[in-house]
Amino acid sequence: MRLAAIQHDIEWERPAANLARLGPRVDAAADDGAQMVVLTEMFSTGFSMAPERTAEAHDGPSVAFLVDRANATGVWVAGSIPLTMPGVDRPQNVLTLAGPGGELHRYAKIHPFSYSGEDEHYRAGESFLTVEVHGVRCTFFVCYDLRFADEFWATAATTDCYIVPANWPAARRAHWMTLLCARSIENQAYVVGVNRVGEGDGLAYAGDSRIFTPLGEVLAAADDREVSLSADIDPAVVADTRSRFPFMADRRAH
Numbered sequence: 001m002r003l004a005a006i007q008h009d010i011e012w013e014r015p016a017a018n019l020a021r022l023g024p025r026v027d028a029a030a031d032d033g034a035q036m037v038v039l040t041e042m043f044s045t046g047f048s049m050a051p052e053r054t055a056e057a058h059d060g061p062s063v064a065f066l067v068d069r070a071n072a073t074g075v076w077v078a079g080s081i082p083l084t085m086p087g088v089d090r091p092q093n094v095l096t097l098a099g100p101g102g103e104l105h106r107y108a109k110i111h112p113f114s115y116s117g118e119d120e121h122y123r124a125g126e127s128f129l130t131v132e133v134h135g136v137r138c139t140f141f142v143c144y145d146l147r148f149a150d151e152f153w154a155t156a157a158t159t160d161c162y163i164v165p166a167n168w169p170a171a172r173r174a175h176w177m178t179l180l181c182a183r184s185i186e187n188q189a190y191v192v193g194v195n196r197v198g199e200g201d202g203l204a205y206a207g208d209s210r211i212f213t214p215l216g217e218v219l220a221a222a223d224d225r226e227v228s229l230s231a232d233i234d235p236a237v238v239a240d241t242r243s244r245f246p247f248m249a250d251r252r253a254h
Helices: 015-031 061-073 143-147 149-158 170-187 235-244
Strands: 002-007 036-038 076-084 092-098 104-108 130-133 136-140 161-166 190-195 197-200 203-206 210-212 218-221 227-232
Touching: 002 015, 002 190, 015 036, 015 061, 015 227, 061 076, 061 092, 076 161, 136 149, 143 161, 143 170, 149 170, 161 170, 170 190, 170 203, 170 210, 218 227
Parallel strands: 002 036, 036 076, 136 161, 161 190
Antiparallel strands: 002 227, 076 092, 092 104, 130 136, 190 210, 197 203, 210 218
16 A cells, blocks of 8 residues: 655644645645555644634534545545544544545544643543555554553554654654654554644644654655655565564563
């Protein structure tokens, strides 16, 4: 599967402006052969702790954007959105994956970022999401989830590629790159980290989006500019790596 990771700036709490800017970039990635396109965390608003202004209905304009682009381009499109979900008492930070056949999958961020108060504004999710796309078993997490290795371990056996959209500040950029690499090495899977650039609400973002192989090697890397990364994700490489180096069999069950 050919995957494109779009590293982009975000206009603070201006969904319409962001959707207008990102539409052509999704289309361009599809034209270049991508079969899945991944945007960042809260791609249409920035990492806002004001859901009273930014949270959309479960079928709101940002979700409609993903669905429309998937339908128009024939590719899978993903990114996270602050959403008000039916039956949930508070908004959630929801990774939304739209497919070209009308498929719609969601993953609510399990670990809201308590350091910034995200847990005070957004309800934590409870369930993992793994979707097979063009033969690749993709498991989705969001930003702060990256710090919790046990969640990745729990899904490793059925995952070829982890996808992690983020708004990870430049102040902790070394942690971002190190943890992405660690998750790929310890789970012997591809890891795709898609981070924003620019500034939002007083924080600077350095990008540093990465795609790692199942051996922890850098397959594609970005600096601090708006750019699209692409790489071929091959489940046969995952199977071969795990066969040659059967480290996961030695994990203790907890």
